[in-house]
Amino acid sequence: KAGVTQTPRYLIKTRGQQVTLSCSPISGHRSVSWYQQTPGQGLQFLFEYFSETQRNKGNFPGRFSGRQFSNSRSEMNVSTLELGDSALYLCASSLTASGQGASGANVLTFGAGSRLTVL
């Protein structure tokens, strides 16, 4: 069974540019979540998608956006890149959305991440 696939794995952009990251969840998983990981802030939640609908959004500016397609694949976009956007962007998939699993819990399987460097 293939895991969560994220592309690209590494990318370098300059300030002001935009970037699109892609995530293919485990087959059968309908929920996709995105997290930003930085050394100082740890893992911070960006968004959660289930059945093409955004269910939750973290405390990030509107430059961060995402979407989910009918095949559950997801993309996130960051526009007008800033130096502080340099981070590892992690995608995680799960069978159900948060709050819908057994005992109201959600088991996440992460991809290897997309490492973004903004110069």
Next chain:
Amino acid sequence: GENVEQHPSTLSVQEGDSAVIKCTYSDSASNYFPWYKQELGKGPQLIIDIRSNVGEKKDQRIAVTLNKTAKHFSLHITETQPEDSAVYFCAAPGNTPLVFGKGTRLSVIA
């Protein structure tokens, strides 16, 4: 919302010794507590989890304990090996899928 605190931030142990990482959470309604291991260049990998209806769970050298009254849970690794060296994260559900602790960098010295 949920807040998860994790200690220590770094931990060094001799090979063969035990390692303990502790986390506290704020939302008494939380009912699922996973632990993730992240190796260099990889995403976090679930290593063990516990639900609120049990107090302890073991899987070979790894165990997790939960104290719902005190709102804390701990990861115990026995007979540590060099391959246990990694960053470990605890988490709890909040309004988002999971809220993570800041991580513990475990170094096992051979």
